Amino acid sequence: MSKRRKKLDVSIIFSIRLLSISRKFNDPNLHFYVAEENGYPASFGSYALLDKTAFLNNVFTPKEHRGKGLAKTLCRKMLCDAQQEGAVQSVLVASQMGHPLYLKMGYRDVSKMWVFTKQA
Numbered sequence: 001m002s003k004r005r006k007k008l009d010v011s012i013i014f015s016i017r018l019l020s021i022s023r024k025f026n027d028p029n030l031h032f033y034v035a036e037e038n039g040y041p042a043s044f045g046s047y048a049l050l051d052k053t054a055f056l057n058n059v060f061t062p063k064e065h066r067g068k069g070l071a072k073t074l075c076r077k078m079l080c081d082a083q084q085e086g087a088v089q090s091v092l093v094a095s096q097m098g099h100p101l102y103l104k105m106g107y108r109d110v111s112k113m114w115v116f117t118k119q120a
Helices: 021-025 070-084 099-104
Strands: 014-018 030-037 040-050 053-060 089-092
Touching: 030 070, 040 070, 053 070, 070 099
Parallel strands: 053 089
Antiparallel strands: 014 030, 030 040, 040 053
């Protein structure tokens, strides 16, 4: 007998809140979000709104919280909020890990990015 994994209703499991850190930077174009699971931070991300373009940044979910749809829901919340503030497009730089998620969300590759590190 095979066990099926139950699809989780992420709207019940976690909540997303806008962090007040934006005020500390004194820039209304910066927006920081945290997804909480059972009252603890489980995923986070941010976006900057510049000239009607939302730049998604630093979306991250720790290993123990992955596979629950947190980053996807967090990104959708940020994009919805950005659109309400006037964004008509969005861009991001994806890591190898996040790349498949963003493709599923409708993003497409427009360029490759090279990362250089200093050798010790």
